[in-house]
Amino acid sequence: MTHTPRHTGTHDSRALAARLLREAGTTYADEAGISMANKPMPLFELVTLALLLSTRISATIAVRAATELIHTGLRTAASVHAANRGTVIEALGRAHYRRYDESTATRLHAAAERTLEVYGGDLRRLESRCDNDTGVAAALLEEFDGIGPVGAAIFMREVQDVWPWARPYLDDRARTAARALGLPSDPTALAGLTDTRAFAPMAAALVRVSLDDNLRGRLLDWVD
Known part of the structure; x- marks a missing residue:
């Protein structure tokens, strides 16, 4: 109809x-089990989710993959950066995130590395750099390998209630x-x-x- x-x-x-x-x-x-707050761990979990949702795969599988990573203990930039690559790929596989598991594991490690090196493991520092400008925030998010305009928009949609300056978005x-x-x-x-x-x-x-x-x-x- x-x-x-x-x-x-x-x-x-x-x-x-x-x-x-x-x-x-x-x-x-919420669906992925991320308790949103303006704290380092949930903000990095949200970057992970945005990256997973940016791939040409169903949202259901992407969310399930984020949940698997969380349940595996891969919740912070430090834990993802230190993780065995096989552990990451196995978690993605349990969620049936298989077609892009290798490339996504690489991008997750790179996202963790960037978070540690550029933001000291704390993405609240990304917020402080954008001067309450959603466009600048999106541009900084797009500097993560695997996060383009779609992924940046996902992050901004989901983060807006803990970054009130971005609301309504x-x-x-x-x-x-x-x-x-x-x-x-x-x-x-x-x-x-x-x-x-x-x-x-x-x-x-x-x-x-x-x-x-x-x-x-x-x-x-x-x-x-």
Whole structure:
């Protein structure tokens, strides 16, 4: 069935935003078991997740791979840098992240090395370098091998509630999904439709809508 984006009134938009959050508002960090906080370990875990999600592989497998790495104890730049390469590849394999396991293991080690050498193992120093500018932050993230514009956008979507200066943040994919649902694509306007200061769940929900035709169809049918 083809759905035409529709404009909704403020009341309808609030109801749709609430339903969207209920049905799809789990961040990828939450799904991977990352307890987001502005601390070195979760920030590095989020870089790992962004790198895994940047590969041409399903989000489900990428998130599962991040979970496996966490369960293996590969949670900090120091632990990944010191890890046996085989340990990393085995963790990726358990998540069925096999096609890119070798190259990803190399990139994870390089990400750990860069985090240690450039940021002293603490990515809060990356935040301090960007002067509250999401564009600068994204550019610094893209200096990690394997993280391009998509991966940088993933990181910024997921980190925004612990880096409040970046909130509300939507990347192009999330904005397009918002327009398809008839919701505001302006982050500030969309944030005004929710009853919580947290905005990462909304950004994640919109990305999930962009990837799931059935979910998008259900939401549009409910609006209609």
